[in-house]
Amino acid sequence: MAQVLEFKLPDLGEGLTEAEIVRWLVEVGDVVAVDQPVVEVETAKAMVEVPCPYGGVVTARFGEEGTELPVGAPLITVAVGKSDVGEEPEGSGNVLVGYGTGTAPARRRRVRPTPVGSAGAGAAGGVPERGAAAAGGPADAGVPAGHGSMSAASPANGSAGAVAPVTRNGSASDGPHAEGPVPVISPLVRRLARDNGLDLRQLTGSGPDGLILRVDVEDALRAGAAQAGPAWTAITPTTLAPAPAPVPLTQPGAQATRIPLKGIRGAVADKLSRSRREIPDATCWVDADATELMRARSAMNAAGGPKISLLALLARICTAALARFPELNSSVDIQAREVVQFDQVHLGFAAQTERGLVVPVVRDAHARDAEGLTAEFARLTEAARTGTLTPGELTGGTFTLNNYGVFGVDGSTPIINHPEAAMLGVGRIVPKPWVHEGELAVRQVVQLSLTFDHRVCDGGTAGGFLRYVADCVEQPAVLLRTL
Incomplete structure (x- = not known):
């Protein structure tokens, strides 16, 4: 009897929260061995091959070459066999330098909020079913603590049976994350909040299961800066005037090429900007x-x-x-x-x-x-x-x-x-x-x-x-x- 397990993009370490798919090393239907590299990705640090901790048949791939995925997003699903009834297959636990593929320590595992509605909602929008992985089973062994899984169903796909992501303002608590640890996508986001004196328990995460993303922290900081502006701006007559239209970066009809700042170039840009700001x-x-x-x-x-x-x-x-x-x-x-x-x-x-x-x-x-x-x-x-x-x-x-x-x-x-x-x-x-x-x-x-x-x-x-x-x-x- 085969079981379908999902392997998610593992913790990349050093504050890295996403990676770009450069080249797939396997096709759907291929047989993979334990710890066989299945995809080559480029992070802000380097280009590496990511090994899969499961052995079996590849049943699905998520993301085309050139797609940027966040940590915790699904990479592939693998159909593996059970040796005995009730015995769950386990990952290898091997760790690439700086890239975890094994089970995270129990003391660091994030406590997930209880979903609202049926816990057995299936896949939607053509995404393969997750099997035991959807219930937080062995598929979670490939994802470090603190990184939520990507929901296969979301309001955007229009599926009637989809379960809406649980926000931190659920009815079961008086406020966002009144109890338990705060789910944050990476230590970098947690540090960003700490450096700016922001209480993460007061935020509502926009990620899966209420996971707090970097954009959530940045939005909260911008909102706080706007509210903390000089008091006289509230009574200055100029505040009644409409805001001026933004100046376009290029003149009408002019040709321009936009180059995304991502991967290594994006990391260099962020680091140089931080150096100028802080030092x-x-x-x-x-x-x-x-x-x-x-x-x-x-x-x-x-x-x-x-x-x-x-x-x-x-x-x-x-x-x-x-x-x-x-x-x-x-x-x-x-x-x-x-x-x-x-x-x-x-x-x-x-x-x-x-x-x-x-x-x-x-x-x-x-x-x-x-x-x-x-x-x-x-x-x-x-x-x-x-x-x-x-x-x-x-x-x-x-x-x-x-x-x-x-x-x-x-x-x-x-x-x-x-x-x-x-x-x-x-x-x-x-x-x-x-x-x-x-x-x-x-x-x-x-x-x-x-x-x-x-x-x-x-x-x-x-x-x-x-x-x-x-x-x-x-x-x-x-x-x-x-x-």
Whole structure:
């Protein structure tokens, strides 16, 4: 006897709440094994293959390629067999790096509100029946706690037998979520509410089973901001005038192309915007004579062995400078009003890909030599180009190095990679006239720029860091003190 189980888009971790279907790896009717990848999705962090924790025959797929699905939405249904009467099949429980497919811990499972009306409503609108999954059975094993399932029937499909989603203003309680935990789609939404002093128990979620989505929190914040406006606006005569018509983004008849900000590009846009909003940054820069550094690199590579990259030498200089100025290897905890200094240097570096800008992280960069840094940079760069970086390789950085000189530009004012405290930018190295040992000469000159969070240090510390980096570039022998 076969049972149809539903596998939902699992928890993507790191505050990710949706993913775009890039490519289906199975067709309806295919036989899949336990933990076999069934779909390739792109998140705001990377492109990954999602394994299914059940083995059986694929009976349905949800979403076409290019469709963006939220966490908890159904991906596929699989017909599996029962070994014994009354025994429920279980998922493998295996976990991809950063992507859960097993049963969530019981202490974190969300308590679902009791639906209004019949609990046995079937599928509608051509969606396959969910079987035991509709009753919160084994199919829920693939969905982490805190993520509601997508209802197969909704008022939009016009099904007479559909069960309307239960809102938090149900008749069984005096107010929204008077008892029990508040169902929120992701920790990111919960944190957004907490940072803005919003009580989630006073909201009515628009998601399935009253699940609170990010749009619900944002709408509540906008409504609160409107109500908290200056008192004089209520009596100003201009408030009686009709609001001016919105200015169109393009003139009538003009052609324009709209490009959605989603996936990696959307995540980068959100992160840069947050950095500008929250971090009071400042930038200082200096020109340095990199002639001796280039000669030292040529000598290293001429000695045989693996070639040493210029980025690796600059990274080694950064880790030495951070050992002297640890204030810049930190982050600001806004809630606790504390500056958190890190003992390890997890060095991020900006990498441009066809999908957008990503910042892979070299773990424990302070403990690696030039050869080790070169090898790790090469590995992470190749993974970035192929879209195979894991969420763990894209998060957890404490300081970022940005070599924008590869684009042929001399200088820049970097935007700090939130929530870090500083970023070092390196321009192109080009021959320029330079006063060397009292005489005018042609030297290899580079511009270095440091953007730093003014909350973690003042200009003296930032200037000292940048000057030390410039000294090491001009005289690589200075590094011998820390090797």
